[in-house]
Amino acid sequence: MSNILSKIGLYTVLIIGAFLSVFPFYWMFVMATNHNSVINRVPPAYLPGSELVTNFKNVLSNIDFFGAMWNSLLVSSLTTFGVLFLCSIAGFAFAKFHFKGKNVLFGLLLITMMVPPQLGLIPQYYIITQLGWLNDLKAVIVPGLIDAFGIFWMRQYIASNVPDELMDSAKIDGCSSFRIYWNITVPIILPAFATLAIIKFMYMWNDFLWPLVVLRDESVQTIQIAIRGLMNAYVKDNGMILSGTFWATVPLVLIFLIFNRFFIKSLTQGAVKS
Amino acid sequence: MRSVEVHSPKRRWTEKRKESLAGYIFVSPFFILFAIFGLFPMLFSFYLGFQKWNGLGEMEYVGFQNFVFVMKDPVFWKALSNTIIIGVLGTVPQLIVGIFLAFALNSALVKFQSAFRAAFFLPYVTSTVAVAIIFGVIFSNQDFGLANVFINAIGLDGVNWQTNEWGVKIAIAVMVFWRWLGYNTIIYLAGMQGIPNDLYEAATIDGATVWQKIRFITIPMLKPIIIFTVFLSTIGSLQLFTEPLVFLGGSMREEGITVVLYLWREAFSNMAFGTASASAIILFFIIIIFATVNSLLVNKLSK
Numbered sequence: 164m165s166n167i168l169s170k171i172g173l174y175t176v177l178i179i180g181a182f183l184s185v186f187p188f189y190w191m192f193v194m195a196t197n198h199n200s201v202i203n204r205v206p207p208a209y210l211p212g213s214e215l216v217t218n219f220k221n222v223l224s225n226i227d228f229f230g231a232m233w234n235s236l237l238v239s240s241l242t243t244f245g246v247l248f249l250c251s252i253a254g255f256a257f258a259k260f261h262f263k264g265k266n267v268l269f270g271l272l273l274i275t276m277m278v279p280p281q282l283g284l285i286p287q288y289y290i291i292t293q294l295g296w297l298n299d300l301k302a303v304i305v306p307g308l309i310d311a312f313g314i315f316w317m318r319q320y321i322a323s324n325v326p327d328e329l330m331d332s333a334k335i336d337g338c339s340s341f342r343i344y345w346n347i348t349v350p351i352i353l354p355a356f357a358t359l360a361i362i363k364f365m366y367m368w369n370d371f372l373w374p375l376v377v378l379r380d381e382s383v384q385t386i387q388i389a390i391r392g393l394m395n396a397y398v399k400d401n402g403m404i405l406s407g408t409f410w411a412t413v414p415l416v417l418i419f420l421i422f423n424r425f426f427i428k429s430l431t432q433g434a435v436k437s
Numbered sequence: 438m439r440s441v442e443v444h445s446p447k448r449r450w451t452e453k454r455k456e457s458l459a460g461y462i463f464v465s466p467f468f469i470l471f472a473i474f475g476l477f478p479m480l481f482s483f484y485l486g487f488q489k490w491n492g493l494g495e496m497e498y499v500g501f502q503n504f505v506f507v508m509k510d511p512v513f514w515k516a517l518s519n520t521i522i523i524g525v526l527g528t529v530p531q532l533i534v535g536i537f538l539a540f541a542l543n544s545a546l547v548k549f550q551s552a553f554r555a556a557f558f559l560p561y562v563t564s565t566v567a568v569a570i571i572f573g574v575i576f577s578n579q580d581f582g583l584a585n586v587f588i589n590a591i592g593l594d595g596v597n598w599q600t601n602e603w604g605v606k607i608a609i610a611v612m613v614f615w616r617w618l619g620y621n622t623i624i625y626l627a628g629m630q631g632i633p634n635d636l637y638e639a640a641t642i643d644g645a646t647v648w649q650k651i652r653f654i655t656i657p658m659l660k661p662i663i664i665f666t667v668f669l670s671t672i673g674s675l676q677l678f679t680e681p682l683v684f685l686g687g688s689m690r691e692e693g694i695t696v697v698l699y700l701w702r703e704a705f706s707n708m709a710f711g712t713a714s715a716s717a718i719i720l721f722f723i724i725i726i727f728a729t730v731n732s733l734l735v736n737k738l739s740k
Contacts, residue, residue: 283478
């Protein structure tokens, strides 16, 4: 009896939690498919309507939706690939090579991981203007390549997964350091790549403050800046605003639902292990 | 034989040099970028904090004036108190509910565990901007906003969420709560899966209630992870920016201004880069103090 009761209690808690987690997505879809007048009446529409296409057309007439999606994709993927390379090769050196100043450099990284990014915001902005990169995607991509966590993560992974014996035998065979990295280390650390890629891509895709500061021109805006711009449209059309938000959210959510176990593992493990 | 003996120290020496050369080459691309876009800006902030500068003209050394200005500015204190209130409202319930949800998920009775996990985690995949837009419509001032529909249904008057002192804070705290609850739940769950089941079984035999199990087994065993989440949440909530900016729009009402919004406004609306840098430095120290104090506090409380 008490077993059944505790089961009911358990599922009630979990179902309420799951409902509250998923409901805003449903609500977003309801608004994205209804006319503004239906959203703005009391009581509002509770079910999806038939304005799916119309609302999205209104989005397209207000912002360059696909252009912004493309900018986001470009920024996020280029940064992710860059980070994978830079962090893994530096992490490799930190894990396997001896060189003077190694511990000082690594300690410096650990300290800067603790510093809030806002501290450097203004000088960073100044550097970008001096380089003439304002309104240029480079302004987001290049600083995005700095990822102290990425190096830390790669170093830990390489140190515990790439055996020294393997490196020594490769050295005896006359492999150059770069070939040891490229042909021996990289294939072993692919799982660490996947984890870091998910963390980095999602971070870049969802980032807001820095792109807001350096990407002001509409032609270079990322999707987050663009959908926020929908709120500044002359007529505040909630159906249109939520339609843009919905279609900007769908791609990442779909990818998440397909690979959810791996996503969850990557996004939380990366955090817990450090 | 002899030639080898003479040779090998020298060879080893060049091997060593080769190795450190490779080390420097491998870390240098990162560290060059880091020096330009990471380290230099951080250090330069400390310089800028003592200058008067509009971003274009000459800089002028003004001593501690910027810091005095920020510390005397009532809006800064308003921003700091808003940030702390929203932080407490958004994270304390979140961490507590997260522990309960994780405890429920961890129960051996639960089927569909991975479906529940995916549902809880979904908000974290959503961008902060999208969260703020969706909840911005739910917490509309008008009666058609879902929050007010609900409040009216139980016979109370609707709230002006976007202008009311507490309305603004509650709405933003709900956004934070919603986006991060599942993330912390999953982290707690991962920690709970490492707690041996015999502990709970022994407690059950001794007649412990669910609450007692959570209080005397789960929480003490999870302590390092709880400290970690409190640390992260503290840092995150002190950096709150996107939610209030999107929710309140350009109006930057004082009910919802946060420290980072204050900093951003000083820099990019008022073109006061000196005071903006000073407030960034102040924020930096506030974050260090709060993160340390909160972690120590939790460390004590969960003993």
